[in-house]
Structure formats: structure tokens, C-alpha cells
Amino acid sequence: MRFIIQRDRLVHSVQEVMKAVTSRTTIPILTGIKITVTSEGVTLTGSDSDISIQSFIPAEVDGDEIVEVKNSGGIVLNARFFSEIVKKLPMDTVEIEVENNFQTIIRSGKAEFNLNGLDPEEYPHLPIIEEENIFKLPTDLLKTLIRQTGFAVSTSETRPILTGVNLKVQDDELTCIATDSHRLAMRTAKIENKINGTYSVVIPGKSLSELSKILDDTNELIEIVITENQVLFKAENLLFFSRLLEGNYPDTSRLIPSDSKTDVTVHTKDFLQAIDRASLLAREGRNNVVKLTTLEGRIIEVSSNTPEIGKVIEEVQAEAIEGEDLKISFSAKFVMDALKALEGTDIKINFTGAMRPFVIRPLHDDSMLQLILPVRTY
Amino acid sequence: MRFIIQRDRLVHSVQEVMKAVTSRTTIPILTGIKITVTSEGVTLTGSDSDISIQSFIPAEVDGDEIVEVKNSGGIVLNARFFSEIVKKLPMDTVEIEVENNFQTIIRSGKAEFNLNGLDPEEYPHLPIIEEENIFKLPTDLLKTLIRQTGFAVSTSETRPILTGVNLKVQDDELTCIATDSHRLAMRTAKIENKINGTYSVVIPGKSLSELSKILDDTNELIEIVITENQVLFKAENLLFFSRLLEGNYPDTSRLIPSDSKTDVTVHTKDFLQAIDRASLLAREGRNNVVKLTTLEGRIIEVSSNTPEIGKVIEEVQAEAIEGEDLKISFSAKFVMDALKALEGTDIKINFTGAMRPFVIRPLHDDSMLQLILPVRTY
Numbered sequence: 138m139r140f141i142i143q144r145d146r147l148v149h150s151v152q153e154v155m156k157a158v159t160s161r162t163t164i165p166i167l168t169g170i171k172i173t174v175t176s177e178g179v180t181l182t183g184s185d186s187d188i189s190i191q192s193f194i195p196a197e198v199d200g201d202e203i204v205e206v207k208n209s210g211g212i213v214l215n216a217r218f219f220s221e222i223v224k225k226l227p228m229d230t231v232e233i234e235v236e237n238n239f240q241t242i243i244r245s246g247k248a249e250f251n252l253n254g255l256d257p258e259e260y261p262h263l264p265i266i267e268e269e270n271i272f273k274l275p276t277d278l279l280k281t282l283i284r285q286t287g288f289a290v291s292t293s294e295t296r297p298i299l300t301g302v303n304l305k306v307q308d309d310e311l312t313c314i315a316t317d318s319h320r321l322a323m324r325t326a327k328i329e330n331k332i333n334g335t336y337s338v339v340i341p342g343k344s345l346s347e348l349s350k351i352l353d354d355t356n357e358l359i360e361i362v363i364t365e366n367q368v369l370f371k372a373e374n375l376l377f378f379s380r381l382l383e384g385n386y387p388d389t390s391r392l393i394p395s396d397s398k399t400d401v402t403v404h405t406k407d408f409l410q411a412i413d414r415a416s417l418l419a420r421e422g423r424n425n426v427v428k429l430t431t432l433e434g435r436i437i438e439v440s441s442n443t444p445e446i447g448k449v450i451e452e453v454q455a456e457a458i459e460g461e462d463l464k465i466s467f468s469a470k471f472v473m474d475a476l477k478a479l480e481g482t483d484i485k486i487n488f489t490g491a492m493r494p495f496v497i498r499p500l501h502d503d504s505m506l507q508l509i510l511p512v513r514t515y
Numbered sequence: 516m517r518f519i520i521q522r523d524r525l526v527h528s529v530q531e532v533m534k535a536v537t538s539r540t541t542i543p544i545l546t547g548i549k550i551t552v553t554s555e556g557v558t559l560t561g562s563d564s565d566i567s568i569q570s571f572i573p574a575e576v577d578g579d580e581i582v583e584v585k586n587s588g589g590i591v592l593n594a595r596f597f598s599e600i601v602k603k604l605p606m607d608t609v610e611i612e613v614e615n616n617f618q619t620i621i622r623s624g625k626a627e628f629n630l631n632g633l634d635p636e637e638y639p640h641l642p643i644i645e646e647e648n649i650f651k652l653p654t655d656l657l658k659t660l661i662r663q664t665g666f667a668v669s670t671s672e673t674r675p676i677l678t679g680v681n682l683k684v685q686d687d688e689l690t691c692i693a694t695d696s697h698r699l700a701m702r703t704a705k706i707e708n709k710i711n712g713t714y715s716v717v718i719p720g721k722s723l724s725e726l727s728k729i730l731d732d733t734n735e736l737i738e739i740v741i742t743e744n745q746v747l748f749k750a751e752n753l754l755f756f757s758r759l760l761e762g763n764y765p766d767t768s769r770l771i772p773s774d775s776k777t778d779v780t781v782h783t784k785d786f787l788q789a790i791d792r793a794s795l796l797a798r799e800g801r802n803n804v805v806k807l808t809t810l811e812g813r814i815i816e817v818s819s820n821t822p823e824i825g826k827v828i829e830e831v832q833a834e835a836i837e838g839e840d841l842k843i844s845f846s847a848k849f850v851m852d853a854l855k856a857l858e859g860t861d862i863k864i865n866f867t868g869a870m871r872p873f874v875i876r877p878l879h880d881d882s883m884l885q886l887i888l889p890v891r892t893y
Binding site for chain 1 (some may be wrong): 596599603605616626628629630792824825826829830888
């Protein structure tokens with residue numbers, strides 16, 4: 138194997154596949170990046186067995202030569218050393234050559250590295266995915282869906298299924314749901330093609346957050362392929378595989394109240410900042426809890442009190458308050474997470490009493506909702 | 516006590532004095548910031564008993580009212596809560612009012628905080644410094660001196676005196692020296708005034724790094740006042756006190772070799788980057804050690820080798836190599852720290868054999884030097 142490659146393209150692809158590589162693996166070869174060279178170009182692979190990422194660097198793009206392939210072949214190089222080396226090489230091009238015993242030479246300008254490589258045949262094979270159930274949506278929309286739901290997954294392993302995002306597809310509609318049983322985030326979106334049948338899978342929250350980091354903010358379509366135990370995301374020159382979580386995701390539809398007793402419409406930023414300030418003095422107290430009280434004149438009072446430190450009270454002018462008077466306590470963090478995830482300048486909150494979950498939605502948009510369980514203090 | 520103040524000025528001063536406040540203090544009142552109000556303006560004080568910082572906000576600057584003083588007085592408020600609160604207040608002005616029992620109200624817009632304060636009389640007094648031995652230099656020059664020497668202080672408490680920077684003043688010359696006994700950094704500079712007598716004190720490295728963070732990059736003069744056990748830095752509206760380290764700083768002048776056997780002149784950046792690359796494969800080995808060998812044709816070979824990972828070799832074109840051939844090993848980190856601290860595009864290195872300390876200086880500037888002990892491998 139021997140090739141000369143533009144350094145910035147190599148650095149970019151190495152950083153993509155590094156997202157899947159962990160030093161805490163029980164399979165030594167997975168601390169490496171697999172490099173495969175053909176006349177078509179260079180393929181890099183990184184994996185921690187949960188996530189596998191494959192990044193392809195074509196030999197030629199729009200008539201520009203990116204890779205000059207001298208000999209095809211493959212090698213596995215220690216990911217941490219290889220990624221640091223390519224970042225710091227002196228010139229714009231790099232030559233990589235594999236000699237006997239997987240000894241690999243990396244040359245750039247007058248710098249020459251000699252790394253001990255591993256046999257690429259020993260590297261685990263990526264899952265083979267039959268491309269039957271493909272659906273497509275714009276990449277930036279997928280990133281938005283992940284941002285709006287992924288934060289609500291459980292971080293506790295007591296119910297492993299809740300550490301994932303439930304992804305459901307029916308006809309031309311995709312729904313993402315995440316809950317840690319104290320709050321729930323849901324978002325629906327149209328996909329670009331209609332599919333046959335219904336799919337419901339649970340993708341680890343960590344996989345989606347890593348995927349989100351390497352996807353560009355582009356409206357180019359990304360393809361999603363679902364199989365029994367794997368999901369594959371296909372973008373240009375990039376394959377992202379993740380295992381699925383096993384088990385049934387709870388039916389969350391019955392958690393969302395259909396009626397409401399108090400409806401509040403308020404400017405998102407005003408409400409968010411008031412809760413943020415109230416949370417400053419709630420931090421040391423009972424789980425970051427702030428209180429909300431509706432007052433005359435469309436006023437929401439947000440307050441918190443930690444006797445050993447002090448208290449804070451603030452009035453927020455709502456645009457509308459309809460229905461019963463309300464006193465309710467909730468986790469400031471959960472409500473701030475929810476408000477940050479929603480789009481739009483105004484939100485509507487539907488309360489069904491101080492003891493029941495409440496729902497936050499953008500004012501004129503039913504495609505997303507955030508549900509939060511209150512804290513019992515009254 | 517009651518006053519109304521421009522929020523951004525308050526935030527700026529709070530952040531300055533926060534540099535001295537630590538939550539790990541055995542004196543509870545030092546977790547607070549002391550606020551004192553007179554008709555002149557507002558003074559904030561923070562201290563961890565090693566460092567004390569006082570920031571003054573004048574009531575009026577160039578005819579603009581910064582503070583509207585309603586009643587003078589003082590209070591001590593929890594530094595962490597107070598600093599987070601003022602950062603997040605909604606309006607451009609803040610009203611602060613102390614009521615009975617040190618209860619303090621912080622108002623901005625419709626947000627009202629009520630913090631439990633402490634008696635300002637309980638706050639320790641700052642050192643009283645007789646302003647006899649004052650010397651002055653530009654603030655940005657002082658920051659440069661700290662940057663060029665402070666990194667070389669010892670982080671080990673086995674010889675506490677070496678955790679400080681030795682500051683010597685004689686006539687109109689200031690010298691800063693730091694050493695951890697494996698390397699030494701020295702820089703001299705002219706001060707703006709001539710002083711009587713000679714001073715040599717040792718200032719904790721941590722104090723200088725905190726000072727450096729809050730000083731502006733300005734050529735306005737800063738005043739330095741030395742007493743027996745304290746040093747005071749006086750900038751506009753800012754007082755920075757630090758305790759001095761007790762004990763005698765070692766005489767370092769005899770450590771610096773006056774002769775040399777091999778002299779190398781090289782482009783700083785080329786040399787620094789080659790060492791940086793060589794250090795990538797030295798990290799897991801013997802204390803980050805790289806090797807330097809002089810070759811024919813004004814070439815320096817930089818290399819390192821960690822058999823279980825790989826090796827690296829790079830040739831750097833020097834501008835001049837004079838004297839004996841040389842093979843020497845040294846800590847890549849120490850040499851990189853030294854090169855980053857020096858100014859100028861070219862450096863001169865004077866070696867006195869593979870076992871003796873070597874000295875790095877900018878090519879045409881004797882006001883600064885970096886001395887490094889080699890590592891014995893040959």
C-alpha cells in the first residue's frame with residue numbers, strides 16, 4: 138500500500154472516524170483506524186463496536202487529484218497517534234507507505250514517521266445492511282430532530298431502553314421521542330419518500346449525538362436504513378452505523394394530556410431568562426426547583442427560595458393566561474432544556490393542575506412538544 | 516447602603532476580584548466579596564489571604580454617572596452567587612440596597628433578589644503598605660515578563676521557594692528568574708524610574724498568573740510596591756496584593772555557563788514544530804525525551820523512538836552550526852515551553868556538551884534566556 142494524499146482531506150476524515158474510536162475498548166485492534174486504498178480512493182474506518190464510522194476520500198473530485206494511489210492495500214494504525222501526527226505534519230501533502238510486517242511510513246516534507254501497524258484482516262467487518270427500508274430527509278432537519286429530542290434521554294442504566302431515542306416511521310412521517318420518565322421530548326417531520334409498513338426502533342442517544350457532531354449543516358438528503366439490530370446513516374462519502382437498543386419502547390402517547398386547565402402564552406426568551414435567574418438561588422435546594430404562580434393582569438410570577446442563601450422573585454408579562462389560577466413547582470433545568478430545544482419566539486404551555494404533567498409547544502406549531510412532570514411542593 | 520450602578524461596570528469589577536476568591540478557604544467570610552460604597556464610588560474586595568484584589572468603580576467618569584450613590588455603607592455577599600446573579604440580570608442598571616440584618620436586595624427590571632449578607636466589619640483588613648519602594652513599568656511589559664518566566668516555576672512543594680518568581684531590582688533594572696531545578700527562565704527589563712538600594716523578593720507563581728489575567732494589554736504604567744512580606748501592584752482603579760515567599764532564593768547566576776562548545780542558530784518556528792512532531796512519539800516513553808544530532812551541511816536531526824509505537828526522524832535546516840559535533844537528549848516539553856516564551860524569529864542555542872545545561876536566547880537580544888538541563892541517554 139502506498140499513496141500520496143492532500144493533508145487537509147486526510148485530517149478531516151480522520152477526525153470523522155475518530156468519533157467512533159475509544160481507548161476504553163476490550164478489543165485492542167479497535168484502538169486503531171483502518172485505512173483501505175483502492176484506485177477509487179482511500180477509506181478510513183473507526184469503530185467501538187456500538188458505533189462504526191466509515192469515511193471515503195475519493196481519488197479525484199471535479200478533476201482535482203486528491204489522492205495519488207501508487208499501490209492499493211490496507212493497514213490499521215493506532216488512532217490516537219495517527220490523528221495527532223497527521224494534524225501536525227509540515228506540508229500540504231502526505232505520503233503513506235506500508236512496508237514489511239505492517240511497518241508504516243508517514244512522510245511529509247522532511248519529517249518521517251515510522252508507525253507499527255496491525256493486520257487489516259484482523260479488523261472486524263462492518264455490518265452488512267440490506268438496503269430495503271430506506272428513507273430520506275434533509276441532513277439539517279435530522280440534526281434538528283436530534284437536538285430537539287436527544288437531550289431528554291435517560292442517563293441511568295436502570296431502564297436501558299430509555300437511554301435511546303425512539304424513532305418511528307409511518308407512511309411519510311418520522312417521529313422522534315425521548316424520555317427519562319421525568320420529561321419527554323417529541324418531534325415529528327415529513328420524510329422525502331413514502332415507505333411501506335411501519336418501523337419503530339430505538340437508537341442509543343450517544344450514537345445520535347456523535348452523528349450530529351460530524352454531519353454538516355446542509356439540506357442535502359441523508360439516507361437512513363433500518364434493519365433488525367442496526368441503523369445506517371448514509372451521507373456523501375460517509376457511512377455511520379449504530380447498533381439498536383433491544384426491547385420495547387414504552388407507549389408514550391397516553392402520557393400526553395389531551396385536556397388542560399390553565400393555558401399560558403408567553404415570550405420564550407423572557408420566560409427562559411426569568412427561570413434561569415430564579416434557578417440561581419435554587420441550585421443548592423431541592424433539585425433546582427422553581428415556583429410559578431399565575432397572577433392578575435396576565436402576570437406569571439417565577440420565584441425560588443433557599444433560606445440559607447436568599448430568595449428571588451420576578452414577574453413575567455404573559456401574552457395570555459386562560460383558565461384556572463395555578464401554583465406549580467418544577468425543575469428549572471428541565472424547563473430550560475425544553476425551552477432551548479423549541480423553535481419560535483412564543484410558546485404555549487398547557488397545565489392540567491399542579492400535580493399533572495404540563496406540555497410546552499411553539500405557539501403555532503404542533504410538530505414538536507416538550508412534556509415535563511412537576512415537582513410536588515404545594 | 517443603597518446605590519444604582521451600570522451593570523457592565525459592576526460585572527467587570529466582580530470578575531476581577533473573583534480571581535482572588537476561592538471556595539476552598541477555612542475563613543468563611545472570604546467566600547464573599549466585600550462591597551464598600553462612599554460618595555466617591557464603589558469598592559469591591561476579594562481575597563484568599565494569599566492574594567487580595569481591590570477594584571474601584573468611580574461614581575463618575577468623564578462626566579458620565581456610573582454609580583448613583585443613595586446611601587454609603589458596606590456589605591459582604593457570597594461571591595459565587597453574587598457574581599452569577601449580576602451576570603444574568605435583565606437590565607443595564609442594578610440597584611443594590613442593604614436592609615436590616617445585612618439582608619441585601621438586588622433589583623434589575625422586574626427581577627428582585629434577596630441575599631443573606633455578612634457584616635463587612637468582620638472582613639479581614641488588607642495589608643497596610645508604606646509606599647516607599649515604588650518602581651514603575653509599562654503594564655504590557657510586566658505581562659510579558661510574567662509570561663516569559665512564570666511557566667518555569669516549580670509545581671512541587673518540596674522546595675517551596677522555587678514555586679515563586681524571583682524579582683530583583685537594582686538601579687533602573689528589573690530581573691525576573693524562575694527555575695524548577697530542571698530548567699530556568701530569566702528576563703531583564705528597564706524600569707521607568709531609578710530606585711535606591713537593591714531589592715530581591717520571591718512572588719508566588721500563582722499570584723503572578725492571576726495578576727496577568729486581569730491586567731489589560733496597555734502600555735500605561737503599573738506601580739509595584741515592595742515591603743518585607745507583601746508586594747502591591749497598582750493599576751488604574753485596581754490594587755493587587757500578594758504575600759511574598761519566605762526564604763532565600765538560590766543564587767542562579769553560577770548555573771549559566773559562560774563558555775560553549777557547540778553553537779546553533781536556527782529559525783524558531785521550524786525548530787519548535789520539528790520538536791513538537793518528534794514529541795508525539797516520545798510521550799509514552801522516557802519523560803517525553805527527544806534527541807538532537809548535528810549533521811553535515813548545517814543540519815539538525817531531531818528524532819524520537821518508542822519501540823512499541825514507532826519512531827520519528829526529521830531534519831531541520833539550521834542557519835549556522837559552529838563548534839563540536841553534538842548528540843544530546845532533552846525534554847521536548849521544556850524546550851517547547853522555552854521556545855514559545857522567547858521573542859524573535861531566530862534563536863541561538865549554546866551547548867556545552869551532552870551532559871551540561873544549554874542556553875537558548877533570541878538571536879540579537881541578551882535581555883532574556885532559557886536554560887535547560889539535558890537528559891542523559893547517550
